Amino acid sequence: MIGCTCAVCTSSDPRNRRLRSSIWIRSADAGILVDAGPDFRTQALTQRIDRVDAVFFTHTHADHVHGMDDLRMFNFLQRRSIACYADEYAEANLRDRFAYIFNPRKDYPSTLPQLQLHRLDGSVSVGNIAVQPLPIWHGREPIMGYRFGDFAYMTDVSAIPDATWPLLEGVRTILIDGLRFSPHPTHMSVDEAVAVGERLGVERLWLTHMSHQIDIQTAHQFLPDWARPAWDGLRIALNP
Numbered sequence: 325m326i327g328c329t330c331a332v333c334t335s336s337d338p339r340n341r342r343l344r345s346s347i348w349i350r351s352a353d354a355g356i357l358v359d360a361g362p363d364f365r366t367q368a369l370t371q372r373i374d375r376v377d378a379v380f381f382t383h384t385h386a387d388h389v390h391g392m393d394d395l396r397m398f399n400f401l402q403r404r405s406i407a408c409y410a411d412e413y414a415e416a417n418l419r420d421r422f423a424y425i426f427n428p429r430k431d432y433p434s435t436l437p438q439l440q441l442h443r444l445d446g447s448v449s450v451g452n453i454a455v456q457p458l459p460i461w462h463g464r465e466p467i468m469g470y471r472f473g474d475f476a477y478m479t480d481v482s483a484i485p486d487a488t489w490p491l492l493e494g495v496r497t498i499l500i501d502g503l504r505f506s507p508h509p510t511h512m513s514v515d516e517a518v519a520v521g522e523r524l525g526v527e528r529l530w531l532t533h534m535s536h537q538i539d540i541q542t543a544h545q546f547l548p549d550w551a552r553p554a555w556d557g558l559r560i561a562l563n564p
């Protein structure tokens with residue numbers, strides 16, 4: 325956290341230095357990005373992201389969308405536009421906030437990202453990967469998580485609606501918001517995230533979007549042995 329000198333913020337363990345939450349799925353024939361936050365460029369460089377065929381947005385808070393412009397490098401590399409998916413509110417909000425991309429002036433002086441923004445309507449296939457949207461709550465705002473085979477990603481989640489639980493059936497690994505130990509109005513606490521894992525009977529739970537309350541070296545003391553904090557660069561094998 326900017327300006328903080330606590331043990332986690334000054335830790336020498338690189339896993340305690342966290343960029344904004346995002347994931348990238350890579351199969352033999354496709355690359356899928358979930359969110360493009362302000363750290364996207366750094367993440368693409370450090371994690372050697374080499375392909376983005378589609379971007380799925382969870383919601384439009386600044387920490388999840390303000391790296392949008394850097395997607396244009398993938399237009400140059402792949403020589404085509406990139407499909408982006410968002411729910412109804414997020415789609416309208418992105419068109420408004422990134423009007424220079426989605427409604428450009430004819431005389432805009434530089435090369436813009438070429439993005440085709442689609443409204444989510446059920447599951448989407450990208451290459452051989454099926455992407456299942458998961459409607460979830462972020463405080464009072466409805467947002468999206470996503471399921472890929474037996475893996476589900478739910479960042480910025482505070483509650484899971486009744487209708488979404490069946491969509492999570494059979495999930496074996498979840499990467500889920502666990503902001504801090506105490507409750508928060510728009511994010512799950514560590515205990516709330518673990519309770520989701522217990523209800524689903526997952527084999528593995530990874531926490532994401534953690535605040536500096538969570539020390540990667542001591543967090544295991546507060547977690548069952550199937551749950552751990554994730555870290556930047558963590559790789560998870562998926563079964564699509």
Ligand SMILES: [Zn+2]
Nearest residue numbers: 328330333536
């Ligand atoms: Zn701190």
Ligand SMILES: [Zn+2]
Nearest residue numbers: 383385462480
């Ligand atoms: Zn958010």
Ligand SMILES: [Zn+2]
Nearest residue numbers: 385387388480
């Ligand atoms: Zn966030």
